[in-house]
């Protein structure tokens with residue numbers, strides 16, 4: 001599964017958010033499956049209304065949503081890049097994730113200790129960014145010293161070195177690599193470094209309860225500060241999310257959310273945004289055994305999409321039968337779609353669309 005890692009300064013609400021995620025995963029577990037891989041890793045369903053609508057028509061034995069993995073990366077503090085706190089080990093954990101969920105404290109509460117003085121979301125964000133940038137600078141400098149000599153007589157190494165030097169200058173200005181415009185020819189120069197500040201990021205503005213629908217001056221300041229980053233800011237109240245997730249009875253949850261004027265847990269918004277951030281999309285398989293959602297990247301062709309079900313599916317791929325989601329709902333069944341000419345037979349070159357209901361034919 002794809003991984004998103006939760007980062008942020010201490011006492012901003014990371015664990016509270018992680019608990020909300022893992023509790024909601026546990027609640028779902030009664031229906032089918034759950035695994036906590038490690039204490040700080042949880043799998044969570046990607047909420048998708050289309051799955052239930054397909055299931056209503058197909059009446060399968062089971063419904064299986066697609067999932068993403070959430071990792072709580074604690075221990076990131078000022079000085080982490082120099083080994084402060086649990087620093088380096090945790091920076092290593094970030095290297096492995098596909099996207100970062102950066103939680104920022106936007107609530108006041110005297111009872112929740114804050115080492116950095118008055119609430120200041122922008123400076124909090126900069127502290128974490130600076131640690132990640134310093135770590136990246138280390139990686140970039142290491143590679144520079146490796147290719148420097150070669151660059152004197154090798155054109156390829158020379159081009160690489162130029163990209164690395166640009167990255168170095170950029171990081172030294174306190175900027176993240178994701179804000180640096182690198183083209184597809186330049187990207188490979190840093191691809192092997194798995195830079196931390198290159199990863200896609202999503203900000204969670206953890207606000208207090210009265211501001212959970214509107215945001216507050218802190219979340220506004222944060223939004224303003226990240227405007228140039230093309231990043232999303234999710235306004236939510238992590239404590240309320242944790243409370244929702246602790247309720248075992250869905251009716252209690254519903255009542256609780258109504259009381260707070262919520263249509264769904266904010267967690268759903270967060271997960272959907274993370275999914276979008278990673279350029280992911282979903283296709284479905286719809287049989288009587290199970291109706292199931294599968295995660296792929298935008299732009300994947302049919303054989304690659306088939307490989308997420310089973311690696312053999314890609315090798316032995318022959319054809320795919322494809323029904324657009326809206327057609328499936330309109331006509332009500334695979335048979336009806338076939339009759340109406342809405343079931344298309346597609347080959348290896350077909351680029352899967354979000355919501356496609358797929359049936360693969362393959363050789364074993």
Ligand code: GDP
Pocket residue numbers: 008009010011012013014015016017107108109112206207208209237238239240
């Ligand atoms: P972490 O260190 O970032 O993992 O922070 P925690 O999730 O452990 O939260 C630190 C403290 O802040 C705990 O006592 C939480 O109950 C409290 N907390 C978390 N979210 C909120 C919030 O939205 N509002 C308030 N007032 N307190 C919160």
